[in-house]
Amino acid sequence: KQEVTQIPAALSVPEGENLVLNCSFTDSAIYNLQWFRQDPGKGLTSLLLIQSSQREQTSGRLNASLDKSSGRSTLYIAASQPGDSATYLCAVRSRGGSEKLVFGKGTKLTVNP
Amino acid sequence: KAGVTQTPRYLIKTRGQQVTLSCSPISGHRSVSWYQQTPGQGLQFLFEYFSETQRNKGNFPGRFSGRQFSNSRSEMNVSTLELGDSALYLCASSWTGAQGNSPLHFGNGTRLTVT
Numbered sequence: 001k002q003e004v005t006q007i008p009a010a011l012s013v014p015e016g017e018n019l020v021l022n023c024s025f026t027d028s029a030i031y032n033l034q035w036f037r038q039d040p041g042k043g044l045t046s047l048l049l050i051q052s053s054q055r056e057q058t059s060g061r062l063n064a065s066l067d068k069s070s071g072r073s074t075l076y077i078a079a080s081q082p083g084d085s086a087t088y089l090c091a092v093r094s095r096g097g098s099e100k101l102v103f104g105k106g107t108k109l110t111v112n113p
Numbered sequence: 114k115a116g117v118t119q120t121p122r123y124l125i126k127t128r129g130q131q132v133t134l135s136c137s138p139i140s141g142h143r144s145v146s147w148y149q150q151t152p153g154q155g156l157q158f159l160f161e162y163f164s165e166t167q168r169n170k171g172n173f174p175g176r177f178s179g180r181q182f183s184n185s186r187s188e189m190n191v192s193t194l195e196l197g198d199s200a201l202y203l204c205a206s207s208w209t210g211a212q213g214n215s216p217l218h219f220g221n222g223t224r225l226t227v228t
Contacts, residue, residue, distance in 0.1 A: 031214060032214055034216055034217065036219070041224075042221055042222070043117075043119075043203055043219040043220050043221040043222045044203065044205075044219040045219075046216050046217065046218060046219075049214075049216040051214055089156070091156075100146065100158045100161060100169050100171070101146075101148075101156075101158065101205075101217060102158070103148075103155055103156040104155075105155045106155070
């Protein structure tokens with residue numbers, strides 16, 4: 001059974017700092033891994049999708065890496081801004097043809113001006 | 114292109130009642146999945162539909178059911194509501210490629226409160 005863990009559960013940083021969010025998963029037989037952002041009371045916004053054959057993906061100030069063999073992914077946020085404050089969720093899709101995602105509990109990020 | 118639309122945005126029901134939630138996927142997307150989000154359990158998979166067929170089901174009681182229509186719109190129904198069903202219910206859609214590699218796009222959810 002796939003399990004996804006995100007550490008830390010909460011993180012507070014000053015504006016401008018570069019930061020790394022961690023995600024680990026127990027079963028390396030995955031199709032892909034997706035990072036989401038969730039603002040309070042809202043749905044999930046897809047940030048980056050990394051296929052199992054890829055090592056990293058970049059979008060603007062965001063960079064996500066994947067090390068399938070060790071069951072780890074990191075989300076790097078450069079030059080953080082107060083608008084980046086949100087909960088960041090990691091989710092993996094295991095092999096089997098279903099759209100089912102297994103989510104971590106998330107990291108709540110606060111960027112202080 | 115319009116995103117995933119969920120209606121209603123908020124619902125308040127009493128124990129024992131039933132409720133129906135609606136989801137309209139992004140145009141062209143054929144897969145619709147439903148998730149329940151609570152503070153204690155986080156996001157948990159309910160079920161997934163593709164071309165009107167349920168392809169996968171999570172570990173929820175039979176009170177939770179769903180369906181998908183020919184236009185890919187989906188509904189989920191919860192009967193005999195319990196207090197523990199209070200949650201944010203999220204719908205996600207995707208265009209499923211040959212290997213299921215397409216990203217999931219989520220709606221803003223329906224906030225269900227059971228009193």
